[in-house]
Amino acid sequence: MPGFKRAEENRLLSRLIKDGDQLKGLDRRLFLKQAIGTLGGASVAALSPMALGNANLPPNVPSWTSSLGEGVVSNPYGMPSKYEADTIRRTVPWLTADPISSISFSPLHKLKGIITPNGLVFERYHAGVPTINPDEHRLIIHGLVERPLIFTMDQLRRFPSVSEIKFLECPANGGMEWRGPQMEGLQFTHGMVSCCEWTGVKLSTLLEEVGVKPEGKWVLAEGADGAAMSRSIPMEKALDDTLIVYAQNGEALRPEQGYPIRLLNPGWEGNTSIKWLRRLEIGDKPWYHREETSKYTDLMPDGRSREFTWVQECNSVVTSPCPENPWMEKGWHEIEGFAWSGHGKIKAVDVSLDGGATWQNAPLKGLVLSKALTRFSFMFKWDGQPLLIQSRAMDETGYVQPTLKQLRAERGGNSIYHKNSIHTWQVKEDGSVFNVQLS
Amino acid sequence: MPGFKRAEENRLLSRLIKDGDQLKGLDRRLFLKQAIGTLGGASVAALSPMALGNANLPPNVPSWTSSLGEGVVSNPYGMPSKYEADTIRRTVPWLTADPISSISFSPLHKLKGIITPNGLVFERYHAGVPTINPDEHRLIIHGLVERPLIFTMDQLRRFPSVSEIKFLECPANGGMEWRGPQMEGLQFTHGMVSCCEWTGVKLSTLLEEVGVKPEGKWVLAEGADGAAMSRSIPMEKALDDTLIVYAQNGEALRPEQGYPIRLLNPGWEGNTSIKWLRRLEIGDKPWYHREETSKYTDLMPDGRSREFTWVQECNSVVTSPCPENPWMEKGWHEIEGFAWSGHGKIKAVDVSLDGGATWQNAPLKGLVLSKALTRFSFMFKWDGQPLLIQSRAMDETGYVQPTLKQLRAERGGNSIYHKNSIHTWQVKEDGSVFNVQLS
Numbered sequence: 053m054p055g056f057k058r059a060e061e062n063r064l065l066s067r068l069i070k071d072g073d074q075l076k077g078l079d080r081r082l083f084l085k086q087a088i089g090t091l092g093g094a095s096v097a098a099l100s101p102m103a104l105g106n107a108n109l110p111p112n113v114p115s116w117t118s119s120l121g122e123g124v125v126s127n128p129y130g131m132p133s134k135y136e137a138d139t140i141r142r143t144v145p146w147l148t149a150d151p152i153s154s155i156s157f158s159p160l161h162k163l164k165g166i167i168t169p170n171g172l173v174f175e176r177y178h179a180g181v182p183t184i185n186p187d188e189h190r191l192i193i194h195g196l197v198e199r200p201l202i203f204t205m206d207q208l209r210r211f212p213s214v215s216e217i218k219f220l221e222c223p224a225n226g227g228m229e230w231r232g233p234q235m236e237g238l239q240f241t242h243g244m245v246s247c248c249e250w251t252g253v254k255l256s257t258l259l260e261e262v263g264v265k266p267e268g269k270w271v272l273a274e275g276a277d278g279a280a281m282s283r284s285i286p287m288e289k290a291l292d293d294t295l296i297v298y299a300q301n302g303e304a305l306r307p308e309q310g311y312p313i314r315l316l317n318p319g320w321e322g323n324t325s326i327k328w329l330r331r332l333e334i335g336d337k338p339w340y341h342r343e344e345t346s347k348y349t350d351l352m353p354d355g356r357s358r359e360f361t362w363v364q365e366c367n368s369v370v371t372s373p374c375p376e377n378p379w380m381e382k383g384w385h386e387i388e389g390f391a392w393s394g395h396g397k398i399k400a401v402d403v404s405l406d407g408g409a410t411w412q413n414a415p416l417k418g419l420v421l422s423k424a425l426t427r428f429s430f431m432f433k434w435d436g437q438p439l440l441i442q443s444r445a446m447d448e449t450g451y452v453q454p455t456l457k458q459l460r461a462e463r464g465g466n467s468i469y470h471k472n473s474i475h476t477w478q479v480k481e482d483g484s485v486f487n488v489q490l491s
Numbered sequence: 492m493p494g495f496k497r498a499e500e501n502r503l504l505s506r507l508i509k510d511g512d513q514l515k516g517l518d519r520r521l522f523l524k525q526a527i528g529t530l531g532g533a534s535v536a537a538l539s540p541m542a543l544g545n546a547n548l549p550p551n552v553p554s555w556t557s558s559l560g561e562g563v564v565s566n567p568y569g570m571p572s573k574y575e576a577d578t579i580r581r582t583v584p585w586l587t588a589d590p591i592s593s594i595s596f597s598p599l600h601k602l603k604g605i606i607t608p609n610g611l612v613f614e615r616y617h618a619g620v621p622t623i624n625p626d627e628h629r630l631i632i633h634g635l636v637e638r639p640l641i642f643t644m645d646q647l648r649r650f651p652s653v654s655e656i657k658f659l660e661c662p663a664n665g666g667m668e669w670r671g672p673q674m675e676g677l678q679f680t681h682g683m684v685s686c687c688e689w690t691g692v693k694l695s696t697l698l699e700e701v702g703v704k705p706e707g708k709w710v711l712a713e714g715a716d717g718a719a720m721s722r723s724i725p726m727e728k729a730l731d732d733t734l735i736v737y738a739q740n741g742e743a744l745r746p747e748q749g750y751p752i753r754l755l756n757p758g759w760e761g762n763t764s765i766k767w768l769r770r771l772e773i774g775d776k777p778w779y780h781r782e783e784t785s786k787y788t789d790l791m792p793d794g795r796s797r798e799f800t801w802v803q804e805c806n807s808v809v810t811s812p813c814p815e816n817p818w819m820e821k822g823w824h825e826i827e828g829f830a831w832s833g834h835g836k837i838k839a840v841d842v843s844l845d846g847g848a849t850w851q852n853a854p855l856k857g858l859v860l861s862k863a864l865t866r867f868s869f870m871f872k873w874d875g876q877p878l879l880i881q882s883r884a885m886d887e888t889g890y891v892q893p894t895l896k897q898l899r900a901e902r903g904g905n906s907i908y909h910k911n912s913i914h915t916w917q918v919k920e921d922g923s924v925f926n927v928q929l930s
């Protein structure tokens with residue numbers, strides 16, 4: 053948790069402001085006492101972050117205004133400021149035996165809007181990231197088809213392309229939290245979800261090329277990584293919105309996201325969106341390969357397992373405040389977060405400040421797209437009382453995000469995947485925030 | 492221009508395919524002879540990029556499938572594949588005297604969709620990129636206001652945030668082309684435009700905080716760079732959609748984009764969106780500072796200058812084919828490009844294949860957002876004839892992108908900025924593409 057450098061800040065302020073005499077009575081606490089208004093700025097009352105007296109006085113000229121900076125293409129491929137060095141993906145060493153079959157978490161507490169920048173998209177590998185030469189990579193489509201075909205990357209790029217903003221989530225997101233709060237911050241409770249603009253070819257377009265035989269009802273997708281990661285996809289999904297993706301957020305896929313091509317099954321478990329895609333086989337039944345039996349099933353209380361639980365159900369989380377983004381002062385704050393659903397658009401989000409006893413609507417803001425992260429916002433004037441903040445999303449199908457109690461009643465206590473229950477942040481009197489679970 | 496490694500490709504193919512005997516009759520040329528159908532896949536005919544005979548035969552297992560890759564957080568902040576090393580910003584050394592007051596161009600020929608990844612957003616500096624410590628940075632708002640205020644970054648982040656996908660363009664984009672084709676490829680003819688999801692606070696929200704006096708009609712925005720770059724913004728725009736931005740595509744602004752904060756005037760000349768913003772002064776008239784007199788005016792034929800020509804008018808360009816993306820084969824191709832308008836949404840785009848003699852509608856695809864890049868697409872079966880490909884965009888105001896002849900008739904021959912005329916790519920019989928201008 054980043055410390056609040058109040059002393060340092062005051063020192064800097066006094067250095068920055070040219071005429072101290074004109075700033076007597078300067079009171080940061082004004083910020084605490086005044087309303088900053090409602091979202092959208094419909095009614096904004098007076099707020100004085102830093103009163104400047106009545107002088108039209110700019111602060112002293114900082115050092116970087118009196119010197120020259122770096123020129124163009126100093127960084128032909130640009131990077132973040134050195135002051136953002138803690139905005140990185142992080143892993144949990146105890147979570148997996150080896151980093152080549154593990155996960156990294158996206159720093160959600162640092163992210164704004166709905167786009168996840170490519171360098172911060174969460175990672176999940178089963179045998180590490182292969183380094184693939186795109187000129188040597190091929191996609192083969194075979195099995196129950198009229199014309200088995202092999203495609204080069206150049207050939208795939210000849211097909212009409214589509215670009216869509218979609219979330220991608222590991223079904224294990226939040227999976228450590230089934231049996232009590234385990235993770236300290238947002239990056240680890242929810243950081244296995246990202247959202248990008250993906251560009252590629254509709255799988256249905258390629259399937260028309262090869263001509264699927266009438267008995268072809270399933271597609272096996274296989275990656276070119278050391279795990280030869282594979283999943284069975286029903287034809288209905290393949291013909292609906294599945295993409296063969298070669299670009300994310302405008303540029304070529306990142307190696308960790310499947311360079312040069314991956315599958316994308318919008319709204320479904322991330323592991324079905326096979327990375328480093330090299331083979332699609334058409335068959336008449338699912339294959340029950342390793343990663344759809346040893347993993348990615350849900351052990352139910354009666355000893356049976358749910359299989360093929362593809363859809364990432366409606367979910368949401370408050371991203372500010374959160375343990376990494378505590379409240380430093382009383383007064384108005386924007387309670388912000390995002391919601392998403394593998395079934396379509398988010399319809400509404402409610403926020404509770406009292407652990408679910410009462411709820412208020414939190415307006416959605418910005419783009420509301422199907423199977424994409426969607427932002428919500430709730431303005432709140434905090435007087436220092438302790439809070440139990442929750443968000444509860446509803447999608448366009450009418451499905452409402454459940455409580456953990458409801459989820460456990462249905463799924464029992466053995467699950468890892470598909471924990472989409474309402475999450476609770478405890479805000480203490482000093483503004484610090486903790487991950488808690490209510491009984 | 493990247494060469495087409497046909498010989499190498501054939502060699503690789505023969506290595507990848509296990510059973511050559513089953514692949515006799517393999518004919519890449521089938522690709523040329525068959526229709527791949529219309530956009531959207533409504534009717535897709537047979538196409539055989541690589542016939543595989545009738546065997547259900549995958550290619551040999553590539554080396555990267557039989558080895559382990561790199562583990563998670565090998566790159567806590569991820570980077571593109573080493574095979575994408577030529578996807579970079581580039582500059583034109585002869586264009587400016589010094590790289591600290593120059594521009595770099597975005598590799599538009601490599602980009603897909605509408606989001607420009609942060610590392611590839613074009614750059615424009617007047618005194619280089621300052622390295623600013625956000626803890627020391629302040630925004631002051633003063634002048635004709637009731638309560639002059641200084642904001643820290645933490646304070647700015649307390650206000651309700653908004654996220655919007657908007658293009659950003661230098662008015663000099665295409666400016667080298669006023670008097671004949673100068674630049675060889677798309678990266679340099681149009682590479683001063685990018686499009687990101689920007690997050691920040693509405694300027695109107697902050698102006699309510701300081702309380703603009705009735706006589707306050709203009710805002711001077713000043714940067715903290717060595718140029719103290721400044722522009723006068725009319726109050727009407729400031730109260731409409733101007734943002735104080737601290738994030739782009741989800742993460743903190745890049746240093747070259749104004750870290751830690753910048754102004755964003757959606758749809759307007761990029762230089763008005765002052766980077767490294769440190770001061771906003773409210774006044775009753777424009778300031779006519781250096782960069783709004785020495786630059787960013789348009790010398791007209793009668794010797795007078797157009798001033799405050801803020802809006803980036805409706806524009807478009809074909810991104811494939813282009814000189815960097817020639818056509819290697821006959822047959823079906825997607826003619827793809829993007830259009831944008833500082834006045835709002837794109838309404839329609841037409842494409843001409845004969846230098847403007849005849850036009851056909853090119854459907855828009857994906858998101859159509861106000862003041863954002865918007866993709867269009869036109870499927871075309873090329874038989875090898877030479878072409879003069881053009882695109883012509885219309886925005887929601889009804890404004891139609893002009894020809895260069897029309898633009899010159901109005902503006903004369905002295906202009907640098909605001910060249911938004913219809914662009915022409917010449918496709919030769921061998922598929923190579925050249926930047927030309929029609930008389």
